[in-house]
Amino acid sequence: MLNPDIDEYAKIKVGLKSLDDAVLSLGSFRKINRNYGDKNFILNAINRHDYSTLREVSKYFYEASGIY
Numbered sequence: 001m002l003n004p005d006i007d008e009y010a011k012i013k014v015g016l017k018s019l020d021d022a023v024l025s026l027g028s029f030r031k032i033n034r035n036y037g038d039k040n041f042i043l044n045a046i047n048r049h050d051y052s053t054l055r056e057v058s059k060y061f062y063e064a065s066g067i068y
Helices: 041-045 050-065
Strands: 011-014 015-018
Touching: 041 050
Parallel strands: none
Antiparallel strands: 011 015
């Protein structure tokens, strides 16, 4: 029996729903470019209209965090 004073981290509450633990598949991050976190790299890609790089960065952060 759980102690009511201790939080249980086996479930995550999102609004009214409870979700099971999230599992992260690290195998999906085979290619990690350290420039993705560099502000100047991103600003240069925006300046150059380098949509493929911006899409790649966006996809990486979406897969990593689930949000844009």
